[in-house]
């Protein structure tokens with residue numbers, strides 16, 4: 001057994017911390033690696049606490065969430081429909097479906113594989129028609145990508161290259177609490193990041209230069225909801241700083257049951273990214289697309305260097321299920337998960353627009369667990385929890401016999 005090493009400020013998680021540490025294999029410390037094995041001799045408690053206070057707290061709180069079947073980071077929900085789609089594409093060994101699947105990879109010299117991504121983009125436009133207004137003539141460059149992240153990474157690096165060639169200082173703007181990938185890729189590309197309070201978006205426009213880029217998710221990764229001021233922000237930025245570019249991330253379109261609209265045609269929206277990771281529960285199939293007004297030479301080859309299996313599966317998913325169909329089907333499961341979580345953790349939560357998330361106002365002052373889950377700035381911050389593990393288990397325990405999320409690795413560069 002490990003000794004009692006965790007001294008938490010309010011002592012509330014002490015007992016849990018001990019049970020976690022009994023079972024954990026290893027975790028990374030702040031300034032040095034710290035591997036804990038059951039039965040290890042540990043550094044003195046005070047030293048361990050000083051050096052690794054944040055990490056132990058992180059570990060403790062994320063385990064508390066895991067025990068309740070939820071997580072701080074957002075996981076995709078593999079639904080029965082996700083798997084049925086894959087089965088339909090693959091078919092049985094000697095079925096017509098399997099033969100069609102095999103055939104999709106043959107005879108590359110005919111270039112028939114081009115049709116796979118072309119029809120994928122057409123299908124996405126038709127699939128999202130109730131929600132997204134995007135004139136494909138205005139976005140002549142369409143790149144199949146391995147999830148939205150490949151396009152985001154390429155766009156950020158290409159922006160850095162453009163700045164070097166044209167001799168300006170690149171700056172990427174985001175709202176506080178946005179998807180952390182934007183910041184991570186900006187850091188990796190050596191591009192400065194400016195964060196703003198979303199409620200003060202008018203002031204954020206004052207601080208935007210003509211050569212700057214904005215990265216924005218709608219529905220929003222900040223609070224899991226459709227951001228009502230999105231169009232006003234985009235329009236006012238177009239009026240006041242017309243050359244500043246918006247890079248619009250629609251990764252959560254397809255995760256929302258209620259109707260809403262996204263107008264992607266504003267002239268300052270330079271590129272639009274989408275993904276089937278979350279709406280289809282196909283995260284590890286890496287299916288996404290990027291629409292762009294200008295060419296991205298680094299992605300030109302993606303029409304060949306693409307994953308045909310993933311595109312076929314993604315296309316089949318969009319043909320089988322409407323863009324709001326599954327969020328509507330599973331909204332009751334989201335509500336059940338939220339209700340049980342409120343009881344289990346005493347958090348003041350409600351379902352977010354995005355099916356996989358619950359949100360709520362923190363108490364005053366926030367508890368440690370609430371503080372751990374806060375997204376967004378200062379007094380605007382909301383508690384945001386991912387319900388995926390719990391919902392998967394509710395929908396079909398065979399999909400997820402284990403509801404405990406593993407401790408996640410923080411995104412570093």
Ligand SMILES: Cc1ncc(COP(=O)(O)O)c(C=O)c1O
Pocket residue numbers: 074146147148149150179181217221249251252274275276277283288
């Ligand atoms: C808002 C947002 N955009 C993009 C991504 C990247 O996801 P993927 O590359 O799987 O599409 C994520 C992942 O969580 C996300 O939350």
